[in-house]
Amino acid sequence: MIYRKFGTTDLLVSEIGFGAWAIGGGAMIGKTAIGWGNSNDEESKKAIHFSLDAGINFFDTADIYGLGHSERLLGKLIGKDKELIIATKVGNVSRNEQFTVDYSKAYILKACEESLKRLQKDTIDYYQLHTARLAHLQDGECLDAMQQLQKEGKIRYWGISLNTFEPLPEANFFIQQQKAVGFQLVLNLINQTAIPVIKNAAQNGFGIIARMPLQFGLLTGKFDHDFSFPDNDHRKNRLTIPVIEAANSALNPVWDLCSKYQCSKTQLALSYILSYPEISTVIPGIRTKTHVQLNTQGLFKLDPKDMVMIEQLGLNELVPVLDLIKQQG
DSSP: OOEEEOTTSSOEEESBOEEOSGGGOSOEETTEEOSBSOOOHHHHHHHHHHHHHTTOOEEEOOTTGGGGHHHHHHHHHHTTOTTSEEEEEEOEEEETTEEEEOOOHHHHHHHHHHHHHHHTOSSEEEEEEESOOHHHHHHOHHHHHHHHHHHTTSEEEEEEEOOSSOOHHHHHHHHHHOOOOEEEEEOSSSOOTTHHHHHHHHHTTOEEEEEOTTTTTGGGTOOOTTOOOOTTBGGGGTSOHHHHHHHHHHTHHHHTHHHHHTOOHHHHHHHHHHTSTTOOEEOOBOOSHHHHHHHHSSOOOOOHHHHHHHHHHHHTTTHHHHHHHHHHO
């Protein structure tokens, strides 16, 4: 495992992290799926232990994942290990069977205490505003809360998880403020919207976490028109047949590179992201030992010419695919 410095902090993070959304299970808020279908806690525990053997030291979760279940699992297994880095998030809330957001100071202070208990930690290594929008940031309560938590020693560092498709307003605000230390944002073969943010943020000393590297599994190549998701899997309404077919077709020039590099589609998708030196860590979703193996082995640096080709596709042929994904939410 290769380790990269997280911005200007003293955190040295594994370049492949453990995305812990899926181990939260098939949670629902009312009739809305917020998880990845049913999970098996024993399988999840094995995956966590196997990831440690593979050298993963960075675990990313959120209080909304499994409505706290993801945090509880990590807390039981690794919460007291001070050598490991756990990042979690705040702001997305389930209230009265409805999904909503709350970035008030009072809520963040309360939610942090609850996360600390579930994680069985005295201090959260990296705390993130979970896709807060510009209005929340300008209001200032969430920033005051994060600074207070840091002053009290309940969090070491903090940052923001940016919007999936339009990360610039919030990113620019944070870069100008210079109060937080990192960004989490989407970067993958299809969604390259955040590349300007990545370069600008890294130049200003921010650590970068790349999420959704496999676009919910779409970039593993295992989905086709016959694939279906259970009702308690959020992908049911996101990875629709039109999205799957459009992506599989538009990515053919990219998949041709698998022969050149003698790699799987998953390895190519992850290696593409890690070929950006600005990236601190990539967090594919992991819930089995097999996922750990597939996501940590055989990674490499792409030829600059291939990076240019992929970026050109992102500006042209892949735009309709990204538009389809946007329509699904």
